[in-house]
Amino acid sequence: MINYSIYKNENSTQWVTFVHGAGGSSTIWFKQIRDFQKEYNVLLLDLRGHGNSKTILKKAFQKKYTFESIANDLLEVIDHLKIEKSHFVGISLGTILIRQLAEIHPERVQSMILGGAILKMNYRSQILMQLGNVFKYILPYLVLYRFFAFVIMPKRNHKQSRLLFINEAKKLYQKEFIKWFQLTAEINPLLKLFRQVELEIPTLYVMGEEDYMFLPSVRKVVERHYKSSKLFVIAQCGHVVNV
Template sequence: MLYYSTHLHATSNQWVTFVHGAGGSSSIWYKQVRDFQKHFNVLLVDLRGHGKSKKPFYEKLKQYSFDVIGDEVIDVLDHLKIKSTHFVGISLGTIIIRELTERYPQRTNSLIMGGAVMKLNLRGQVLMRTGALLKSVIPYLLLYRFFAFIIMPKKKHQESRNLFINEAKKLYQKEFKRWFTLISEVNPLLTFFRINDSKVPTLYIMGSEDHMFLPSITKLVGDHPSARLHVIKDCGHVVNVEQPHIFNATAIDFLKSISPKQ
């Protein structure tokens, strides 16, 4: 089972489950836990190969697909007897929570998609294909640094870049290659998501400087009025790290607006 940690509220029966992106770990949510725990029970998970989910069992698993990874998150919910939860994802984590919601809508109360990935533009597709070709000849950390700078290029994004690069250093090289291959094959799944709009209440929180992904999210929300979009000014891709106070307040207000009073 994946490594997880819980932070319980004294009286709430509402859960919020946080899912990080590729190369990260549950530690990237350190600016969220205190604020969210004031209102909800909080569940943090480390995806396979990340953080403390590095047991030999995961080294032996060669099947890496979004449905398998999503099922591992569901296994944690089952273990804790959590029937349904709000999900918060960042970057690649948004794909994971969106995919498992497609298959288990009854387990998802709402989706908060931070720095959401819903379409790779031409630049992104070229970068992913190039990386897939070079992943066996270029040291994985150098490749990760390169992509971190492409996605988070500005000086003000340095904290986010450093956080993800430091977490990526903890990955095994084989693990990185498996995840990178998974990412490079993501576009067909994203096309499926755009065609099959989720009926689950969804909030997208994006940075105004997230040049790689914001344009496609803006169009997506425009096509689906039931979804909400909040754009944080002067902010890049990793919105929960760069602007945690705005991210937390926006997300918690959204959850309160759709959650029954307790």
């Protein structure tokens, strides 16, 4: 089972589960925990190979990762804690995992807050994936990760977000980075499904005004999924909106 931590609220029966992105860990939510704990029980997760989960899942490193198998990691924890239904908050790749879980088990997802949501890979992001596939066995993963961070979050006011995720990514292994990067092979059909299918789950997209790679596609999806979805845009903010 992946690593998790709990912040209990004895006056609440509701849960909020936080899911970080690739290269991060549950520590990225330090600005959100105090406020959410006032109203909810808070569950923080470390994805496979991230944070304190990296030493627990050495056997799983031998298997190919899929979005469904990683989403089932989340389900395993909430089953273990006997949480029937939870609100979910995710950032970047974590939003894909939450949406994947909602596709498989919609009855377990009470609502979704998707920050820096990824719903379509634009031309620049497709080029990034191709470059990553070419160089992932050649260059140290941190070189690639720093490059990706600067392309996705290029502005001076994005520096804190870049440094946070680069510092967290230093805790990964090269083989672990490669396994996560190989997920990109199945990302386009999955995102197409997400854009086409509107779930009957309240969904709030929180996007940075300067998230030029992913905000345009989220705007279009929210227009089509108006029954369940809303969009909140944060001014002068990049991809990692929770920072």
